[in-house]
Amino acid sequence: MVAEYHVAWQQKKLRWFLPLIYDVWEEQWSERQALWPELLLTIKLTPTQEWECRQLKRTCRQDYPLLVWLAQDRDNFLSELICLEGQGHVSDICGDCRTLDPHFRCEDCFGVIMYCQDCIIKEHHQHPLHHLEYWTGSYFECRSLRDLGLWIQLGHHVGGRCYRPCPIARDDFTVIHSNGVHSVSLDFCSCKSAEALFQQLLRICWFPASSKKPHTAATFNVLQQFHLLSFKSKVSAFEFYQSLSCISDNTGLNRPKDRYKQFLCIVRQWHHLKLLKHTGHGHDPLGVSNTKQGNCALLCPACPHPGKNLPQDWRSIKPEKQFLYSLFVTLDTNFRLKRRAVSKDSNDPSLSEGWAYFVEESAYKLYLSCHTNDIQEVRLDSTGIGIVVCARHGMKLANGVRDLQKGERYVNMDYLFALALSGTTVDRLNILYDITCQWHKSLYQRMMSLPQEVQLDLSAKHISFFVLKFHLPTHIMPCQWKYSFNWTCGVGHTDDEVPEHGWAHINPVGSSTKVMGPGHRRDTIDDFFGDWNWKKSIALDFEELKKSLSFKYPEQLSTWQQQVEDWEDDLSKPNPFEVKEISITQANICLWLTMEEAQASQSSLEPPLHPNISPSILISAGVDLEDQQLHLRTNLTKLGLHATDAQKAKMQQRSNALACCIEVWMKMHTLYIPGMAAFAPEDIPLYLPLQINCKFSCSHNLESIKFQLQEGQANDALNELHQGLQSIVYMLKFKDRFLCGQGANTRACNCLKNVDAKIDLSVAKYHAAHRALCTLGPLLGKVGWKTAL
Template sequence: MTAVLRCSDCLGTDMLCTSCLLQGHEVTPLHRIEEWNGKFFEKKSLKDLGLRIQLGHPRGVKCYWPISAVKDDFVVIHTNGVHSVGLDFCGCELAEQTSQQLLRVRWFPASSDKPRTAASFAVLKQFHLLSFESKVSTYEYYNALMRMSDQVGKVERKERYEQFLRITREWRHLKMLKRAGRGHDNAGIEATQEGDCAVLCPACPQPGRNLVAGWSIAPPEKRWLYGLFVAIDANFRLKRKTVSSDAADPGLSRGWAYFVEELSYKSYLKDYLNEPQPKSSCAGHTAVNAADSKSTTGLAATAIGTVDCARHGFKLPCGVGDLQKGEKYVNMDYLVFSALRSFAPLQVLKVSYDIACQWHKHLWERMKRVPDMWHIDQTSKDITFLVPKFHLPAHITECQWLFSFNLVRGVGRTDGETPERAWASINPAASSTKEMGPGSQWDVIDDHFGDWNWKKLVTLGPMILRKIQEAIPERNEHREDFTELTESLSSKYPNLMSSWEQQVHEWEYDMTKPNPFEVKVAEVTMAGIRLQLAKDDAIAVSDSNQPPLHGMVTPSILIDTGIELEDQQRRLIVEAAKLGEHATDTQKAYLQQRANALKRRMDAWAKIQLLFIPGVASLRDMAEESSRIASSDLLQRPETFPLLLPSAIARRVACDQALEQMEWKFREGQAHDTLNELRQALRSQSYMLKFKDRFIRGQGANTRAQNCLKNVDAKVRATAAKYRAAHHALTVLSDLLGKVGWKHILRPLADEDIRSMTQGVDDSRSEGRRRLSWIWLVCGYSDSHVENEDDAGVQEAIRIEWCRTRTRAYCWTEEVDLLFEEQERILRFLCWHATWWRDKENAWTVNDPALQEGLRAYAERQATIRQDLKRTFEHMWRNMRQFLNIADEGLQGVDSVDILQH
């Protein structure tokens, strides 16, 4: 026979005859064949070539009583297309059912009675995974398979979309039951309880599974470690149109996974859904105020609500449900109490909700509506309501103090935003799920949430590792900041510090007490800022018009005046830069007059300087010679005239050490006073920015505010330059005089250090990661501070920042403790779950040896998966305890990076 056939799916491009090709494809009947017609290759099916598939017998064994599948084609949906096959079922006396024969060859039948369509396990696995990762719909995937079979419509189309839709839904459901161990229960699938098929969070506290003995009698300071963190949210992308009905399309799971049991839920809503909802007393939350007015035209469900694990992002069992009229309390109450029923023994509960400030009001009264077995004894539990960090700024100021994750103890670094991260994964599926009937949508979303939870579970190891590697250094850094700030303030405000400590302690344990984070003193006004700037300018002008020095001058006056002249030089440079290219004659004349006055003062001071440091004459002669060679007027311009203070001389000529000591003292005082001035300017700048954003409207007002801001910015830059000059002089003098220790207090001033109390190194750093700039940790030096630090407004700002610095240190400390506790809980849970699966091996004894062996094999495989995960996580975390011990001991010279890598 002529070799004119080839297979597109086999390895290579060998040409075969019909007989050889059929013989080689007895076990691969779904390959695609091409035939050479003398001009090109055209598609040919194995059925057309005479291949018939015999089911119910081993390979090569013919059935004596074969039963043809159907009179026309039997269709099999496979990963490479939709195929018509010639199929014979076994008709022997002991033959299995036709559906069972199909399952034996890993083909899933579309019906149990006289099936005419089947889908291979391979295509179902592929579609199942793609639906999770790419959110491809059944319709899109099936059409892609049809195009793989025929792109031009030459072959008669065998439409099996409805059958494939049914098969995929059954496949999802059976996979969920199988993975939950329901096939190992001798009571059957009907014995499945609500929530039994959900993938649980190993890191959350689960009594009887992963909590250490004695957890319920832990001391109060440790009880928060065994608390549950839940996050509530609604997703308005996951709506559903009015398609089909509950009777025509019921859900298959009936509350077995994440959606609540639908009949009980609908019965509850029937009684309470139409009750009006109280309006919000906080900011204009659409979720609250628009709940009764939400448009429901053409929609059976406007959204879904969920209850998640707030720490790890798992969907909680029986915590998902449809919303019919927006985000109404009546819906969310039911979902929350339904999800919390399996955590009843826990004593500590942290609840995160973007409208928690409104929702928690009268919650315990509304609890009476849900089934009695779900009720919570709130009087015996420590329950805290919080608002997610990203949503909190939209609330009024009072809510930002009372419901903040950043201010409350016992939450670590939890942010409450985990539902938002899950929405990013499920939202692409909304375009297909909104067109489904009620049961189909519930089953599909249940399946997606199950996959989401499983992916979260297998990645808990690297997630916890990454968080610990981040949390321990952050904890140490914020502890150092808090300790340094506390020591600095204790020397200045010894009496106030004790009262601040007492106030914050009282508020943490009783939030009805005065809030230490609340601003109680009126802030400065913009008019006050303008007045202060005007006073600064007046002082600068009056200083520049002082008469030349004369008479008897002491060394201290000489050095003090020289430092003052140096400051006048910097101011003159700034004023000259402001003129620009198009300055008026009046402006130029005013600047020239200031320069002349400064030049006269400098000339007088320089003559007196010669009496104390004669050698400066030779240094100036050298500078004058260099100026003539460079054709520069260096010595003629007052802003560049070399004053040659002891720090600038650096003992190039003889200089009395007493003068160096005097300059050191003046420079140290100048540095501290300049830092005080810089802090005041930054506070003014911060207030003005907030004031402008909140209250300034209109071009004229914005222009005036912008001009005021420019003046403050200039003040900040000038003050920074003044400090840097003082620091440079101190650096030089410290080498000459042998001064040590001062650099730990007066540090080099980098651009990133010049920031307000409430500003981090960069805008991307959140409140919990923000570190205070060192300039706020230095106490004032002289008695003539630029700012009055006994002023109530200054003390208020310092008190609030001290409280926030303290809270950041405590939050990172709690985060470390919580992460190590979660590590242990994960390992205990995986160990418990492996044991649970092994108990399932012999939980159901059947007469069929093959089925019994399959039950045992699957249970052992699942137990091994949990054990492998446990070993992987243990190996991944093996050095974390050592890393923590080294951080706690504060050992020097140990590279923590080496520990993490080995």
């Protein structure tokens, strides 16, 4: 009997959608028709398809979790949510004192437990910022712990009594937490041994907005949450605070007091203190004021830093090895990080002026004031930023960021370049810049016009100039060979477009920083660049790898390092990167077996069973026929339901030819192992040694030959798989880089499918050979073959 079903899916996806059809058998499909009216199809299921549906149900149920949830569990989920709007299945006695008729529950505590008023206050002395709900008899309404009489006493342990409490004026103290904005009742301690008011707040992990008479504080939890969230989602402080306000009251009828300005001030102080703490300046005996320019920037651990990560004799290294201690830097600009002409440095100074990545503002502006061509964009205080980046690892250099006033002028980039490299004593510099062919001209003379403390002595350094690879094709032909990485020794395959990767990370921040004051903007961008450098340095875990190798394989590592060093010094010595071990192939096995049989025939007195077909030839031909069967079976599977007559005829011709070959082979087969049955050509069992039943006789020699040939076949399959995977990687890179348009991409996808089919065939061949080896290995006592296979 044929059944009709409405299915929201494409016809070609029917096979994978069948389990869902069966899953919702005799369900009402009117809801699905409303959800997907443009995709509804009427599909008739035959009894065979219904059986297939049941078979695929278990394996494919999780392929469509959302649709299964929609069909089966949506109503149950909704019922549970509605149940929680009332008392639901909660007990009608207090969860602590066991009295009847409790009215309060906490939204933030674990579990849904009802309490009386006295018990819920007692339970929340250590959780004064939780949200409570009061059961009126018909519904829950919001209540605060402050309304119930909870009072917070600072300066003493939780629950302790203070004999000289100092209440807040107007009993008005606001706390910003990750679950909203709260008004709390709070007393400071004014005992003789009491700390300052801001210290009392900091010691309970509340950050005050003022150090004199604080009325607002933010918890460390919410500050840490916003800090990390801003790095990942680029959310602004305004958006984050508004979301906290909506958590407290999303109706707008009883919004908490607006403490956005106080929160903004706290966030700036928090980020600044975190910067000093993470860079170790909190332990300076002379205090934070002793911090020097660029000291709070995180240096690239992989770049050369004399006195830190270079050997003592790095200057006396051989000339051909000096490139190992070269510093690669890239100059670039970004005109999306603009800043409008709002506020000024006197009203909004930077908290860490010049300590991290931005240069110090006063000295920079004094230098610019000496140049008469200082032009400012109308309505913009900054048209973008210039930057100096480590070209090998993408990390920002200390004092390597600066605002631009009008385009990409030499006066800005010269100062930035000199200041970023003023602290390095490396002798070799590789400078990358998209306009380096023009910028480097007269660079030595322009360095002399910079302030004395910034001037960079370029005459004592070996400097090479390059144009970034992506920008190089737009330059004239002489630039393309003069400033190219491809024709220069000692630079490797440097990814010189690393600044572009960093811009993708920082550009979304531009929408909020463009309306900030000058100091706030610089501190914010410093903070983001610090996070970028931190994540980069964490990803450079090669030093830990080297230590682990030295610990686990000390002798092998020292031997290998010596081989590499010897080869680098003298290329005529053995190359340690060259693959020396060649896997055994099926052709090698056939040659060895043929040579062994030739020697055995000369010394043996017994005549062979066949003058032209030796045991090795028989088994080798059988293995080849197995391979042909696998290819034919795979191609028949790919024909599908809509194969043309020409395709079917071609497959039939291959099947007939294979049947003839097997028939000839079987005549020789009966000489060694009698007994067989009739099958289709692609399914004929060839009765090779591992397939022989115990009631048939098979010589030990045939089993040994079969084992050796299957070992060679498994190695061949692994080599083919390796070549196929390499081809896939190359073709994907070629497609992504050079091909565009529907036609070219379609042809490329067809080529990829062909290579992928060959990979699947190699995998099937390997599995078949491996199964044969696992069967024959124990019979022949073969061990150790699994090490290579």
